[in-house]
Amino acid sequence: MKNTISLNMRSYWAGFKAVIVFTVIVIVYTFAMTGIGQLGMPAKANGSMLTNAQGEVVGSSLIGQSFTDENGDALPQYFQSRPSAASDPNKDEDNQGYYAAASSGTNKGHADADLIKNVTELRKAIAKREGVSAKDVPADAVSASSSGLDPEISPAYAAIQVRRVAKERGLSEEQVETLVRKYTTGRGLGFIGEPTVNVVELNLALDELK
Amino acid sequence: MVYLFAIMAFALIAIILAAIYKPLGDYMFNVFTADKDLFFEKWIYKVVGVDSRKGQTWKAYLRGVLGFSLMSVLVLYLLQRVQHWLPFSLGFPNVEGPLAFNTAASFVTNTNWQSYSPDVTLGYTVQFAGLAVQNFVSAAVGIAVAIALVRGFAWRKSETIGNFWVDLTRCTMRILMPISIVMGIILIALGVAQNLAGFVDVNTVAGDTQRIMQGPVASQEVIKELGTNGGGFFNANSSHPYENPNMWTNLIEIVLMLAIPVALTRTFGRMVGDIRQGYALLGAMVILFGVSFLAVVTAESFSDDPITALTGGSMEGKETRFGIVWSGLFGTTSTSTSTGAVNSMHDSYTALGGMMYMLNMMLGEVSPGGVGAGLYGILVMAVVAVFIAGLMVGRTPEYLGKKIGPREMKMASLYFLVMPITVVLGVSLSFALPFARQSIFDTSLNNDGNHGFSEVVYAFTSAANNNGSAFAGLTADTPWLDTALGLAVLIGRFLPIALVLALAGSLAKQDKVPVTAGTMRTDNGLFVVLLVFVIFLISALTFFPTLALGPLAEGLVA
Numbered sequence: 001m002k003n004t005i006s007l008n009m010r011s012y013w014a015g016f017k018a019v020i021v022f023t024v025i026v027i028v029y030t031f032a033m034t035g036i037g038q039l040g041m042p043a044k045a046n047g048s049m050l051t052n053a054q055g056e057v058v059g060s061s062l063i064g065q066s067f068t069d070e071n072g073d074a075l076p077q078y079f080q081s082r083p084s085a086a087s088d089p090n091k092d093e094d095n096q097g098y099y100a101a102a103s104s105g106t107n108k109g110h111a112d113a114d115l116i117k118n119v120t121e122l123r124k125a126i127a128k129r130e131g132v133s134a135k136d137v138p139a140d141a142v143s144a145s146s147s148g149l150d151p152e153i154s155p156a157y158a159a160i161q162v163r164r165v166a167k168e169r170g171l172s173e174e175q176v177e178t179l180v181r182k183y184t185t186g187r188g189l190g191f192i193g194e195p196t197v198n199v200v201e202l203n204l205a206l207d208e209l210k
Numbered sequence: 211m212v213y214l215f216a217i218m219a220f221a222l223i224a225i226i227l228a229a230i231y232k233p234l235g236d237y238m239f240n241v242f243t244a245d246k247d248l249f250f251e252k253w254i255y256k257v258v259g260v261d262s263r264k265g266q267t268w269k270a271y272l273r274g275v276l277g278f279s280l281m282s283v284l285v286l287y288l289l290q291r292v293q294h295w296l297p298f299s300l301g302f303p304n305v306e307g308p309l310a311f312n313t314a315a316s317f318v319t320n321t322n323w324q325s326y327s328p329d330v331t332l333g334y335t336v337q338f339a340g341l342a343v344q345n346f347v348s349a350a351v352g353i354a355v356a357i358a359l360v361r362g363f364a365w366r367k368s369e370t371i372g373n374f375w376v377d378l379t380r381c382t383m384r385i386l387m388p389i390s391i392v393m394g395i396i397l398i399a400l401g402v403a404q405n406l407a408g409f410v411d412v413n414t415v416a417g418d419t420q421r422i423m424q425g426p427v428a429s430q431e432v433i434k435e436l437g438t439n440g441g442g443f444f445n446a447n448s449s450h451p452y453e454n455p456n457m458w459t460n461l462i463e464i465v466l467m468l469a470i471p472v473a474l475t476r477t478f479g480r481m482v483g484d485i486r487q488g489y490a491l492l493g494a495m496v497i498l499f500g501v502s503f504l505a506v507v508t509a510e511s512f513s514d515d516p517i518t519a520l521t522g523g524s525m526e527g528k529e530t531r532f533g534i535v536w537s538g539l540f541g542t543t544s545t546s547t548s549t550g551a552v553n554s555m556h557d558s559y560t561a562l563g564g565m566m567y568m569l570n571m572m573l574g575e576v577s578p579g580g581v582g583a584g585l586y587g588i589l590v591m592a593v594v595a596v597f598i599a600g601l602m603v604g605r606t607p608e609y610l611g612k613k614i615g616p617r618e619m620k621m622a623s624l625y626f627l628v629m630p631i632t633v634v635l636g637v638s639l640s641f642a643l644p645f646a647r648q649s650i651f652d653t654s655l656n657n658d659g660n661h662g663f664s665e666v667v668y669a670f671t672s673a674a675n676n677n678g679s680a681f682a683g684l685t686a687d688t689p690w691l692d693t694a695l696g697l698a699v700l701i702g703r704f705l706p707i708a709l710v711l712a713l714a715g716s717l718a719k720q721d722k723v724p725v726t727a728g729t730m731r732t733d734n735g736l737f738v739v740l741l742v743f744v745i746f747l748i749s750a751l752t753f754f755p756t757l758a759l760g761p762l763a764e765g766l767v768a
Contacts, residue, residue: 011277017258018375019281022382023343029387030338033394033429037404040395045404047424047452049412058415062401062451063422065414075416082530086446088421100422101409102329103446105527105555107683109564109661110517111764119520139521145529146449146537146554152530185456185531191218193457194533204415 050200053208064151065200066098074129077168078203079153079161082140083122086148098149105146119143130160152196155184169206179205215535216507220500223539226465227472234469235476235488241384242357242377243481254379265370268715271358272708274374275351279318279704282344286314289340290332299333300408308692315696317341319703320348320580322434322441322550322678323669323695325686329423329445334406341441342430346390349437349470350381352582355707356474357481359586362714363610364481366721371714385470386437393466394432400462401455402428427452435466438580440550440678448540448553449529460532460553464540467549471578474585482610486733491588493738498577498745499546502566506538509563513765518560527558538563541679545570548580550678557656557665557681561765564681565757568668571675572749574629580676586710588741592732593622593713595744599730609732611722621713628705629674630752632698636670637756639694646690654691656683660767664760669695674702 037045048061059065067078072094074080084097085106091099108115122142127134138156158180166176183202186195247255247262255262266274289296290305290313305313309326316323317340326332332341354377361371398404407424414420427443431453434441444450454460472492479488510524511534518524528537537554544551545567556567570577576588597614600607607614614622640646655662665681672679673695680686686695731737 008273008277011273012281013277014258014260014375015274015277015279015281016285018254018278018378019285019343019347021254021257022347023285023339025382025387026343026346027339029391030342030426030429033391033398034404034406034426036395037398037428041399044401045398045428046407047403047405047410047422048401048455049410052415057410057412059412059420060422060451062455063420064451065416065420066418067416078416095418098420100420102327103444103450104327105446105449105558105682107527107555107557107656107681109557109657109664109683109764110513110515110524110526110560111659111661111767112657115526116516116520119517119526123520139523139525140530142521143517143525144527146527146552146558147444147446147451147529149446149451150529150531151451154530188457188461191215192222192461193531193536196530200415207415 050204052204058204059200061198061201062151063100063200064098064149067199067203068095070095072096076164078206079158079165079199081199082150082153083142083144084148084150085144100149103147103149105148106144130164132160136160151200152198155195155197158184158197165206171209176206179209212507212511212535213504216504216538219535219539220503223464223468227468230469231473231476234473236480238385238473238477239480241380242477247376248383251379251383255375258375260375262373262376264373266373267369268358268371268711271371271374272711275355275707275711276704278378279351282318282347283314286317286340286344287311289336290314293333293336296333296335298335298406302331302333305331308689309687312692312696316678316699317344317439317441318348319676319699320352320437320439320548320583321673321676321699321703322439323673323680323686323699324441324678325692325695327445328443334425337430337443338426342433345430345433345437345439345441346382346386347378349386349433349439349581350378352580353381353470353474354378354582355710356582356585359589359710359714360478360481362717363612364483365718368718371711371718386433389436390429390432393436393462394428397428397432397459397462400459402431402459403452404428431463432466434551435463435549436470438467438471438547438549440544442551448551449555454553456531457536460536460540463551464543467543467547467551468578470581471547471584474582475578478585484733487610490733490738490741491592492578493735494588494741494745495576495578497738497742498573499542502546502570502577503539503542506542506563506566507535509560509566510534510538513560513562515560524560524563527555529553541567542570544679545677546575546577546579548575548583548676548678550672552679552682555682556668556679557683561661561761564664564668565761565765567679568664568671568757568761569749571671571677572753573745574626574749575675575677576745583676590622590625590710590713591745592741593618594626594748595737595741596730596732597622598744599740603730605728605730608723608729611725612717612720613723617716618713621709621716625706625709626748629702630749632674632701633667633670634756636674636694636698637667640666640690646694649688649690653688654685656685660760660764664764667756667760670698673698676703
């Protein structure tokens with residue numbers, strides 16, 4: 001019995017020292033990786049930040065943004081992002097989403113009454129806003145993303161927004177479509193991932209156009 | 211059309227894994243059978259104070275596992291309790307006791323269940339000096355135990371099953387660390403963040419304000435997938451664009467999760483001197499994985515619940531860049547291994563899609579399972595399959611030349627009972643104990659009815675299997691769930707490990723029985739089918755009533 005206990009104490013002591021050793025090793029690893037990232041590819045390592053023509057940082061090409069006014073209504077001159085559940089506790093209820101310090105989805109199941117109501121209403125509202133029939137509103141337009149920070153929309157959702165944005169900005173639909181194509185990424189090798197349009201980069205480019 | 215993309219996605223992953231199967235499997239074989247210690251390993255053994263030349267009995271090996279893991283829980287708990295005073299704390303306060311216990315237990319057991327939301331709870335130091343450390347070593351513990359079991363089959367008349375400290379150190383330093391460095395750098399190059407900036411405030415394109423959390427993400431992301439850990443740097447885990455910015459990082463992360471569990475079947479085959487035995491296990495894994503993946507894609511594309519029907523495809527809780535196919539492939543990978551990382555919110559899946567993820571875990575995570583845990587899990591199932599087949603033909607069951615006697619069967623049966631009992635007990639108590647029920651209904655549930663029940667079932671299934679994914683609407687940071695799930699991860703990890711090591715000990719003692727014409731073959735298609743059947747039978751019978759109350763009912767009502 002005494003033997004077992006002393007062996008146990010020994011393995012705890014060894015275990016403790018091992019935890020400390022591996023902790024030191026992983027700290028060194030983290031700082032080495034950070035150093036490599038900062039020296040070798042600082043733009044990517046620092047979060048792929050975007051700057052406008054004046055050189056001001058206006059966000060990140062990877063992190064989605066809201067293009068709404070303080071009441072949460074769509075700003076008509078911008079392509080609209082997907083609904084977002086990433087909400088900022090310090091902003092008011094109407095003006096929520098794309099808070100990139102609290103990433104989150106809605107986590108609502110498909111039988112949830114509120115979700116069904118919201119999706120139904122949103123679908124109608126978008127159809128009205130874009131002047132299309134409700135069945136032409138794609139799934140991503142009415143569904144919140146997983147992170148709440150999705151910077152992208154489907155090409156189908158971009159397509160139904162072209163007419164409104166062009167009209168609002170006094171541009172031709174072709175001009176806007178050309179820009180949309182520029183910020184569209186296809187499937188890798190024709191089948192990896194899904195085709196997307198980066199809304200943040202697209203809207204920034206629209207603003208720089210004039 | 212969606213099936214075409216699904217099959218091409220599956221084929222691509224299969225081709226990549228086939229290409230790394232032999233080199234990685236053989237490399238790991240060399241690591242665990244090499245005689246020489248490297249110079250820095252000698253230094254580690256000296257500091258820790260262990261003799262790397264000495265073999266350990268199964269009991270000594272287990273004492274090593276438990277001693278190391280208990281100290282890990284303690285250190286990680288303390289680190290969270292003092293995080294406010296550590297550098298890079300981002301101003302977050304010290305983590306509360308129950309939550310710190312839950313998180314420590316969960317990361318040491320390779321579960322990485324997250325009762326906390328990282329974005330609003332943890333500073334960088336706890337992440338990289340606490341969580342990331344466990345991402346490495348908890349994975350190494352799992353692999354070490356699996357290797358010890360394989361030695362039980364491979365060695366004859368041996369009292370020892372290897373040395374825990376050597377297996378732990380070599381796995382961390384020679385396998386996990388080099389792959390993490392190389393793949394981590396590639397992830398940074400593809401856009402995964404790696405910095406020590408805190409929160410960055412910007413004025414957005416439309417002139418609003420936005421706060422963006424940064425961090426040393428890539429270094430943690432890579433080992434999170436490679437070690438099948440799954441604890442996200444951010445709350446949204448691998449759906450957060452800084453963890454998983456595009457289709458290429460998504461592909462790499464899926465491959466990282468599968469690489470070691472799959473290649474370990476080769477290591478196993480090499481160690482027992484017959485690579486075909488490894489192919490048989492791999493065959494069963496591939497069948498279970500493939501069927502499950504196609505079922506998820508079908509459910510997400512063609513369910514007729516109100517949301518899917520209304521929008522024409524289930525995109526709630528999915529990222530545009532991944533869509534249904536690549537979210538489904540990631541989710542199937544994550545729940546079939548013990549990773550539990552998510553690139554889409556499983557809570558918002560269709561009833562039957564979400565059920566497939568639960569089922570992957572309920573099978574005991576053997577398709578292909580977590581690093582190490584998957585291999586020892588499926589080896590126990592193979593022992594059970596051999597035993598059942600032996601009963602049917604009236605012959606003494608043998609596997610890999612070792613007799614499966616009463617002692618071995620006791621260990622195997624206890625092994626596969628631990629997880630279901632933990633799950634069913636945890637779920638029942640959550641609804642039966644008045645104070646637990648109260649806290650579940652008042653605080654925890656995010657959905658009503660059957661789907662709410664599924665959230666609790668998913669939580670305990672995930673905890674007892676050391677998976678860590680969630681129906682994440684569930685608020686698990688309550689005294690009841692923090693404690694109950696914390697205990698479930700500890701039971702679900704260490705009881706099976708103790709049984710596996712005991713099994714390894716009793717197998718290693720035996721001599722090998724010679725192969726005769728009467729020996730049942732365990733390297734052919736028939737055995738693969740039998741193995742799949744046994745795995746499915748054991749879990750389906752156990753969990754059918756539970757699933758009927760949750761996702762099946764929800765799916766049928768809709």
